[in-house]
Amino acid sequence: GIQVEQSPPDLILQEGANSTLRCNFSDSVNNLQWFHQNPWGQLINLFYIPSGTKQNGRLSATTVATERYSLLYISSSQTTDSGVYFCAVIPGSARQLTFGSGTQLTVLP
Amino acid sequence: NAGVTQTPKFQVLKTGQSMTLQCAQDMNHEYMSWYRQDPGMGLRLIHYSVGAGITDQGEVPNGYNVSRSTTEDFPLRLLSAAPSQTSVYFCASSSPGQGVYEQFFGPGTRLTVL
Numbered sequence: 001g002i003q004v005e006q007s008p009p010d011l012i013l014q015e016g017a018n019s020t021l022r023c024n025f026s027d028s029v030n031n032l033q034w035f036h037q038n039p040w041g042q043l044i045n046l047f048y049i050p051s052g053t054k055q056n057g058r059l060s061a062t063t064v065a066t067e068r069y070s071l072l073y074i075s076s077s078q079t080t081d082s083g084v085y086f087c088a089v090i091p092g093s094a095r096q097l098t099f100g101s102g103t104q105l106t107v108l109p
Numbered sequence: 110n111a112g113v114t115q116t117p118k119f120q121v122l123k124t125g126q127s128m129t130l131q132c133a134q135d136m137n138h139e140y141m142s143w144y145r146q147d148p149g150m151g152l153r154l155i156h157y158s159v160g161a162g163i164t165d166q167g168e169v170p171n172g173y174n175v176s177r178s179t180t181e182d183f184p185l186r187l188l189s190a191a192p193s194q195t196s197v198y199f200c201a202s203s204s205p206g207q208g209v210y211e212q213f214f215g216p217g218t219r220l221t222v223l
Contacts, residue, residue, distance in 0.1 A: 031210035041197060041217055069125035072164055081177075086151055090210050095159065096167060097201075098140050099151030 002027045002091040005101035013077050013107050021072040021103045023087030032074050033089035033097070034064050046072070046085075056077045077107045110137050113215035115200050121221045122190040130185040130218050132200030140203045141183040142212070145169065145196040152199060158183055190222045 013019055021065055023032070026068040034046040037077050047054050047061040049070065054061055059076075063070040088097040116131045135140065139160050144152035144167075155166030158177040171193060174186040183202075187194060197219050203212040 007216075030141075031212075033211060035214075041219070043214040043217075044200065044209070045213065048209070050210075088151070095140065095205075096154050096157050097144075097152070099144075100155070101149075101151050 002029075002089060002094075002098050004087060004089055004098055004100035006087050006103050008103060009101070010104045011024050011106070015077060015079060015104070015107055015109050017077050017107075018075045019105070020076060021074070021085050021087075021105075023070040023072070023100055025068050025070075025087075025089050025091075027068070027091045029065065029089040029091055031088075031097070032070050033056070033088050034061055034070070035086045035088065036081075037086060037102070043086075047093075074105075076106075078106045079109055081105060082107050111167070113196075113200055113213055114204050115218050116213040116222050117186075117218060118216070119219050121223065122187075123223050124191060126190050127188050128190065130187075130198055130220070131201075132183045132185065132215060134183075134200075134202040136182065136204065136213070137180060138202035139180070140149075140205060140212075141177065142167070142201045142203075143173070143175065143183070143185045144199045144201065146217075147196050149172060155185065155198075159174060160179040187220075192222045194220065195222045196220060 051065040084102040139168040156175040164178040200215040
């Protein structure tokens with residue numbers, strides 16, 4: 001099956017810093033989503049981005065489908081950004097998501 | 110819209126007990142899925158459905174049963190709970206019309222099997 005690799009596995013930032021999270025996938029995809037899992041366990045949809053670039057406030061994402069990677073940018077990080085960020089994809093032959101193992105982000109005050 | 114709802118939020122079972130995790134969505138989505146999340150890991154697919162009356166297995170289906178009698182509901186049944194089924198369970202739905210496969214998740218059910 002498709003492989004989804006996220007890096008880095010852990011990231012510690014000072015409040016106000018910027019960061020880039022990466023997601024590599026091993027096959028072509030119909031869907032790529034970024035999620036934020038907050039400390040209470042809730043999964044929050046950040047972006048649906050099988051290709052191209054999107055922005056939402058301090059967050060933006062870019063997917064280069066031909067090179068099989070996606071990047072999530074967090075600018076001016078806040079303590080509320082802490083949690084786990086997951087990348088998940090639906091490969092061309094499938095109908096459901098395959099998740100990466102996540103990036104644990106800690107933003108210090 | 111309430112979106113995707115799950116009940117209960119928490120559950121403790123003894124080994125061998127059975128129970129049903131409920132999932133409902135009010136977005137008229139055709140696709141519904143169940144995932145489990147173990148500590149420090151991403152979510153893994155248990156079962157999914159592409160419409161009422163149609164279900165299929167995911168990556169980790171053993172020990173779980175599903176059925177889909179209506180578009181809105183997709184219950185997950187544990188017939189004989191085992192400690193290995195201790196996990197957080199998420200239900201999701203999507204409507205891939207026009208090639209958009211975005212999935213929406215419920216709040217999760219935290220299950221402990223003793």
